[in-house]
Ligand SMILES: Cc1cc2nc3c(=O)[nH]c(=O)nc-3n(C[C@H](O)[C@H](O)[C@H](O)COP(=O)(O)OP(=O)(O)OC[C@H]3O[C@@H](n4cnc5c(N)ncnc54)[C@H](O)[C@@H]3O)c2cc1C
């Protein structure tokens with residue numbers, strides 16, 4: 001992805017050059033290595049720039065925190081990168097980018113999933129909820145309140161993922177004991193080791209029986 | 213990650229006919245393994261065929277068996293009430309794998325086809341016969357703590373990482389596939405293969421074939437069962453060694469036994485000799501220990517994984533003991 005971005009950046013910096021000129025100038029090797037086959041093909045056949053652009057992106061409609069979005073995205077964009085870089089919802093964190101930490105946990109159609117391993121292009125018509133979608137106006141979600149009250153974090157980096165996961169853990173019916181909470185929260189790693197207080201927070205919300 | 217095209221298939225037939233036209237296309241289900249491998253440039257298809265729209269998500273309880281669609285989610289199967297009652301070994305193995313977020317995304321078919329977690333396979337800068345045939349094996353003489361003790365070759369000593377598949381091998385499941393040349397059924401224990409000198413092939417699925425479902429015959433392994441998973445932390449880690457144990461006990465006598473091991477071979481490792489040995493014996497830890505020693509015949513370690521030669525029989529004995537006590 002970095003390679004692709006650097007091309008875009010160079011193109012933007014040198015706005016006199018069209019993208020296609022840039023690709024032509026940049027030599028066949030770079031072009032082949034860094035551009036999708038459809039774009040190379042379009043460039044070879046001297047197709048219009050717009051067609052090339054269309055071929056390398058796909059349309060996507062989805063709802064994030066109740067707001068509808070109609071977008072054009074590259075098929076390789078992950079849901080995490082879409083949320084953070086295109087929709088500027090940076091509450092969802094990128095920890096490992098490989099499914100190993102849970103920092104990127106969001107709800108898709110009511111289910112907790114890892115947004116770093118989800119392709120956005122496979123989320124047509126999905127309803128996504130992120131940490132930004134939990135509060136009602138100024139009123140925090142009960143799980144957010146409980147994390148603050150129980151000191152469920154230190155640096156806070158894993159916290160959005162922990163909170164999204166914690167809500168799902170209760171909704172799924174997997175918060176019936178501290179051991180069960182630990183097992184079903186094991187997909188969320190906390191480098192600061194706030195685990196004990198995270199379990200406290202989830203237990204409190206579960207026992208409080210508040211609507212989630 | 214290289215960019216690619218993506219299309220959506222709505223039937224297994226259209227999925228197969230779409231992939232048959234392509235040179236470098238792959239199916240994508242939950243994406244939890246494939247997207248990871250694409251990010252690391254271990255695989256880089258030009259086209260993905262999203263099969264999530266195909267109607268293969270159902271769990272159907274039929275006469276004498278259960279049929280589970282290839283696109284059923286790992287959590288959906290693990291938490292199905294009837295699966296928990298009739299095939300509890302499968303439910304336990306599934307619940308021991310990955311994390312709940314990943315189980316919500318991962319499918320049964322994708323789980324079967326997940327690639328090894330050998331760190332050399334995951335690193336395109338390293339030699340690996342599985343990733344690039346004839347490039348050498350970094351793990352032989354290298355870091356091989358996770359690696360095989362059974363059925364490995366001079367080309368590859370990787371293990372199959374799945375938990376679910378260990379239970380399915382023990383429970384005599386069958387795999388159903390569809391391809392350009394028609395439909396096939398494959399015994400689960402014949403689905404994954406040993407590396408030999410072609411470690412690039414993990415299994416016997418043919419090019420352009422799709423897994424449509426698996427079936428498990430009804431059995432008596434509903435009470436005295438256990439899935440023991442030994443790992444570096446108590447959850448969210450791959451198995452160093454795992455054991456799926458099922459016993460059918462009447463009046464303290466073992467009528468029938470099933471045993472399979474994970475983390476020890478390139479495929480789920482069924483322990484048939486130990487199973488035969490257990491049949492007709494009375495339940496005792498000594499018998500379990502003897503069965504475990506029998507199961508370890510032919511084991512061979514590679515340095516970092518020497519501990520598996522001791523952990524293996526201990527894990528088998530422990531799994532059988534826990535199963536018998538339930
Ligand atoms: C951090 C982490 C920890 C994990 N821990 C464990 C663990 O402890 N135990 C464990 O067992 N697993 C573990 N996993 C692996 C996880 O179980 C697999 O990634 C998952 O099961 C793959 O399923 P999927 O549907 O996401 O497959 P995908 O990633 O979509 O596909 C995997 C492969 O299967 C092919 N494919 C998928 N479906 C079909 C089909 N129906 N027919 C033909 N081809 C198909 C794809 O083309 C691809 O090659 C872990 C994964 C991660 C990221």
Ligand code: SF4
Pocket residue numbers: 328330331332333339340341342343348349350351352367368369370411
């Ligand atoms: S063990 Fe297999 S997967 Fe690992 S480096 Fe050797 S050939 Fe590759």
Ligand code: FES
Pocket residue numbers: 093094095096097098099100101102103104105114115116117
């Ligand atoms: S960023 Fe997704 S699991 Fe770590």
Ligand code: FES
Pocket residue numbers: 152153154155156157158159189190191192193194
């Ligand atoms: S609070 Fe710092 S990583 Fe969890």
